[in-house]
Every structure is written in structure tokens, then in C-alpha cells.
Amino acid sequence: xxxxxxxxxxxxxxxxxxxxxxxxxxxxxxxxxxxxxxxxxxxxxxxxxxxxxxxxxxxxxxxxxxxxxxxxxxxxxxxxxxxxxxxxxxxxxxxxxxxxxxxxxxxxxxxxxxxxxxxxxxxxxxxxxxxx
Amino acid sequence: xxxxxxxxxxxxxxxxxxxxxxxxxxxxxxxxxxxxxxxxxxxxxxxxxxxxxxxxxxxxxxxxxxxxxxxxxxxxxxxxxxxxxxxxxxxxxxxxxxxxxxxxxxxxxxxxxxxxxxxxxxxxxxxxxxxxxxxxxxxxxxxxxxxxxxxxxxxxxxxxxxxxxxxxxxxxxxxxxxxxxxxxxxxxxxxxxxxxxxxxxxxxxxxxxxxxxxxxxxxxxxxxxxxxxxxxxxxxxxxxxxxxxxxxxxxxxxxxxxxxxxxxxxxxxxxxxxxxxxxxxxxxxxxxxxxxxxxxxxxxxxxxxxxxxxx
Numbered sequence: 001x002x003x004x005x006x007x008x009x010x011x012x013x014x015x016x017x018x019x020x021x022x023x024x025x026x027x028x029x030x031x032x033x034x035x036x037x038x039x040x041x042x043x044x045x046x047x048x049x050x051x052x053x054x055x056x057x058x059x060x061x062x063x064x065x066x067x068x069x070x071x072x073x074x075x076x077x078x079x080x081x082x083x084x085x086x087x088x089x090x091x092x093x094x095x096x097x098x099x100x101x102x103x104x105x106x107x108x109x110x111x112x113x114x115x116x117x118x119x120x121x122x123x124x125x126x127x128x129x130x131x132x
Numbered sequence: 133x134x135x136x137x138x139x140x141x142x143x144x145x146x147x148x149x150x151x152x153x154x155x156x157x158x159x160x161x162x163x164x165x166x167x168x169x170x171x172x173x174x175x176x177x178x179x180x181x182x183x184x185x186x187x188x189x190x191x192x193x194x195x196x197x198x199x200x201x202x203x204x205x206x207x208x209x210x211x212x213x214x215x216x217x218x219x220x221x222x223x224x225x226x227x228x229x230x231x232x233x234x235x236x237x238x239x240x241x242x243x244x245x246x247x248x249x250x251x252x253x254x255x256x257x258x259x260x261x262x263x264x265x266x267x268x269x270x271x272x273x274x275x276x277x278x279x280x281x282x283x284x285x286x287x288x289x290x291x292x293x294x295x296x297x298x299x300x301x302x303x304x305x306x307x308x309x310x311x312x313x314x315x316x317x318x319x320x321x322x323x324x325x326x327x328x329x330x331x332x333x334x335x336x337x338x339x340x341x342x343x344x345x346x347x348x349x350x351x352x353x354x355x356x357x358x359x360x361x362x363x364x365x366x367x368x369x370x371x372x373x374x375x376x377x378x379x380x381x382x383x384x385x386x387x388x389x390x391x392x393x394x395x396x397x398x399x400x401x402x403x404x405x406x407x408x409x410x411x412x413x414x415x416x417x418x419x420x421x422x423x424x425x426x427x428x429x430x431x432x433x434x435x436x437x438x439x440x441x442x443x
Contacts, residue, residue, distance in 0.1 A: 024168070027169070045229075046298045046299060056169065056170070058238070059169065067173070071175070071182070077238060077240060079235075079237035080235065082235070
């Protein structure tokens with residue numbers, strides 16, 4: 001088993017933000033708020049297009065870290081903060097770094113940037129003790 | 133503290149809504165669809181043997197799906213009033229119709245396995261003071277969720293949303309003038325929830341003011357500076373008044389204005405004062421105490437400013 005070290009970086013991942021990606025994520029997370037699938041409804045709130053829901057962002061953050069840590073670690077927690085929305089046509093680039101390692105636990109800082117700014121800043125807590 | 137904030141804060145510490153129990157147990161089809169949407173390829177979520185090899189009792193759900201299981205169903209026309217949270221509905225009724233989720237923090241006690249039936253119990257944890265954000269003014273409402281399976285705590289979540297009044301439409305900016313142009317666009321006002329009525333009134337050729345129990349106020353503000361009241365009526369001025377003070381602008385010359393430019397502070401007969409330009413008057417005609425009447429100048433298409441002329 002390879003145990004992470006603080007400062008280790010995760011490979012970058014670029015995700016195209018298509019209408020399909022937004023709608024597939026909204027349905028998969030059971031989030032039927034109309035701003036995540038109905039362009040006219042989104043525009044009525046003053047934004048240019050439909051945008052990604054927070055549960056999909058949460059899912060992408062889990063997937064990004066999971067791609068890297070595989071089945072060796074259990075995910076103990078995810079904390080995310082949203083900034084610039086992910087609108088149709090944008091690309092979100094995820095980067096990550098091991099922020100700390102303490103005992104069996106490691107925390108990974110994740111950042112997802114789009115053309116407007118930081119869409120998400122996140123901390124994922126991994127537990128390497130429970131997977132044996 | 134506003135009455136709205138006081139009402140909203142009465143909810144802190146109380147259930148935000150009735151507990152919701154998932155209609156479907158944790159199941160492979162929903163997991164598969166979620167993994168496909170996220171591009172999640174870790175086999176412990178879809179393959180029994182891989183899950184066991186990784187030390188799980190069988191297929192497990194992606195932990196980030198914690199709050200997906202007990203979400204309300206799709207309904208044409210949106211959620212029912214029972215599914216809406218009363219603390220958020222308070223803000224809707226007060227004009228804070230926008231909603232955007234800003235933070236999610238999840239802690240997992242264990243991974244969910246196929247067959248688990250999740251119950252979600254939300255509590256109102258916090259209501260912030262009014263904040264000015266890029267989307268508009270609003271309040272952050274923090275909800276704390278407990279997730280259980282047959283009474284066993286399986287995870288927790290803190291969920292924060294911003295309930296906001298969408299920013300108002302602003303005047304279209306004019307295209308930048310070509311180099312050496314003779315005419316320039318006028319400066320644009322910032323339209324806020326407090327002054328929108330004033331600018332709408334001008335577009336209808338009306339001079340409107342806030343009246344706090346009969347005491348007029350200009351420029352518009354959110355609150356009566358004397359009593360602190362947030363409640364005001366809007367009244368129309370006759371437009372008749374006298375010059376209380378004035379200046380004649382010569383320099384600096386701002387693009388979009390004609391010089392020399394008499395600018396007057398007019399005391400209207402209702403008792404409120406307003407600053408505006410004089411029109412059809414030469415600087416020597418302007419004097420303190422002279423009677424004037426209001427007029428309206430469409431300086432650019434759809435952009436009306438008040439002005440005064442000699443009575």
C-alpha cells in the first residue's frame with residue numbers, strides 16, 4: 001500500500017461543462033431545481049444559462065480524489081465551498097495536493113477553476129486505516 | 133434587526149422540515165447512474181468481488197451520494213409546500229427569491245450498502261445577517277442534516293444556501309465613443325432596490341420621493357434616519373419649487389454635458405431638496421429664491437433625468 005505524503009500533487013483533470021454533463025449530474029443527484037436543467041428558468045434569475053448543482057460538484061470532487069487514491073483509502077469526509085458557477089460551455093480544471101497526513105488520515109485540498117474563477121475549493125479527508 | 137431576520141432566527145435549533153425517508157433503498161441502478169454522471173470508475177461501487185476485495189461487505193454507495201437518497205421526487209411545477217422549508221419560504225415571501233447553495237460539508241460514519249434505507253433529518257443551524265454578494269443582497273441559511281439507517285447514525289452534513297434578492301437590471305452601457313468623437317455618453321446611475329422607484333418614475337415623467345409618515349426624503353435610502361423605520365410610501369411631487377442654492381460649472385468639463393452648466397439645489401414645495409441641471413436658462417438668469425418647475429430630459433434613448441426650468 002502506498003501512503004500519501006504531504007505536498008504530493010494529484011494529476012490535473014479538465015472537465016468540459018456541457019449541458020449534458022450538468023443535466024446528467026442533476027438527475028443522478030435527484031436535484032430537480034429548474035436552474036439546473038431549464039435555460040429559460042435559469043435566465044429568469046439573472047444568469048446566462050443553466051449551471052451545475054452543488055451535489056454534482058461534490059460528486060466530481062469525490063471522483064477526482066477517488067481516481068487518484070483508488071480502493072486503498074476510505075473517504076471519511078468532503079467539505080466544499082462554491083464560488084464562480086459552472087455554466088454551459090466552460091471547462092473546469094481540477095487540481096489537488098495532499099495538505100496533511102496524520103496517523104491513518106490524510107487530507108487532500110482540491111481546487112476546481114473555470115474561466116470565471118474558482119468554482120470550488122474543497123478538502124477531502126481520507127482514511128487509510130479502515131481498508132485492510 | 134429586521135422583523136424578517138428576527139422571524140427567521142426563531143427557527144435556529146428547530147427542525148427545518150419533517151424527516152424524509154428515502155423512497156428507494158440504496159440500489160445499484162441509482163449508483164450506476166451517479167457513477168456515469170461523475171465519471172467515477174472505482175469498482176467498489178458496482179462490482180461485488182472488487183468491493184469485497186477492498187474490505188467492504190459488498191457493493192457500497194459512493195459516499196458523496198449520502199444526501200441523494202432522501203431527496204424529494206421530481207414534480208412538474210416544482211416542490212410541494214410540504215417539501216419546502218418554512219425558514220426559506222420566509223425569505224421568498226420577503227422578495228429574497230433567489231437561492232444558491234454555497235457550502236456542503238459531509239462526514240461519513242460508514243459507507244452505505246445495498247438495501248440501506250436512509251432517513252434525512254434537517255435542522256436550522258444558523259441564519260446570517262444581511263450580506264451584500266455578487267448576486268444581490270441576501271442571507272446565508274445553514275442547515276444541519278443527520279442521516280440514519282434504522283436509527284443508526286451513518287453520516288452528517290452541513291448545507292449552506294444563500295437566499296438573495298436578484299440584482300436589478302442596470303442601464304445598458306453605451307458603446308465607447310470613437311476617437312475624436314464630439315458626443316459622449318452620460319454617466320449611468322446604479323439602480324438599487326432602494327432607488328429603483330425613483331428611476332422608474334423618471335421614465336414615466338414623474339418626480340417621486342420616499343415619504344416616511346409624511347416626511348419626505350431624497351436621495352432614496354433604505355431607512356428613515358429619524359425613526360429607523362423601513363416602511364415608506366412613494367409620493368409624487370408637484371415639481372414646483374425655488375432655487376435654494378446653485379453653482380455654474382465651467383471646469384472640469386465632463387463629457388456629455390454643455391458648459392457653462394448651471395446646477396441647482398431646488399427646494400420643492402413639499403419640503404424636500406433635489407440637485408439637477410437647469411435647462412433653457414443662461415447662468416445670469418439663475419438666482420437664489422427664483423421659482424422653478426421640474427421637467428424631464430431624455431438624455432439618451434430610455435435614459436431620463438430630471439431638470440428644472442425658470443417658472
